[in-house]
Amino acid sequence: MSGLSPNLNVACELWYPTRSTKPLNPSREAGKETAMPGSTVPTSGANQGRNLTAAPHSATPQSTSEDATTVGRTILSEDEIRRALTRIAYEIIETNKGVENLVLIGIRSRGVPLAVRLAARIQAIEPNFNAETRLGALDITAYRDDQRTGGTTSPDTAGESIMPTIGIEGKTVVLVDDVLYSGRTVRAALDALNAHGRPALVRLAVLVDRGHRQLPIRADHVGKNLPTSASETVRVVLTETDNATDRVDIIQLGGLS
């Protein structure tokens, strides 16, 4: 993971200690993958006992017609993702008028590495921002609104929620996720966050906003606004979770791309 300060680099290795050698896995309809053996906890320091690790797993497939071999059109390259995250980091600092009371919380799974990357950039720009105490991870599984109707998230991929060590009470929380679509994940994240405390303010940063909202939710910081049709899916691939070079693909469901 390039561009990180040495300290945070260490933290990231702790949070993502084992890189998968598996290729991208089949769709979530086929069942989400189990947590990777050994992908566990830091052993010392402020993050002792904390596990922000996300199991490398399928790249948000939306249909049984998508699998590891599905070909999509890449709409964000590794460089473009890097630049978008750098811009968002500056935006967050500017909107917050600095880094006081600022914490970043990634929504599992791909929101977590994105939050880590943003925190690294913010720390590089504003050394007062100690990323290791300002980062958290949120698991929204228990708060999904499709629990009763057989939602697609398997307990196997549920990680624990970990709050920043400085807490969230009275803080400005920036929730971070890879894709914003219906808005239901973010709604669940707000509920999950509420179970941990009462932030002064909650903002949302996403790498891709693909539209099609079903709830009155919007992002404050967006890497790319991407008009899509309902028959397409956006697939975000990240080194940390997918053991592949960063990219964002758009995939036409049903086999056409």
Ligand SMILES: O=P(O)(O)OC[C@H]1O[C@H](OP(=O)(O)OP(=O)(O)O)[C@H](O)[C@@H]1O
């Ligand atoms: O706005 P929404 O309609 O809720 O869609 C966006 C969510 O969909 C994906 O998560 P997914 O549920 O596929 O889980 P994952 O993060 O484990 O891939 C993505 O990572 C977002 O969190």
Ligand SMILES: O=c1cc[nH]c(=O)[nH]1
């Ligand atoms: O296209 C989509 C929709 C929701 N979540 C994703 O990751 N991609």
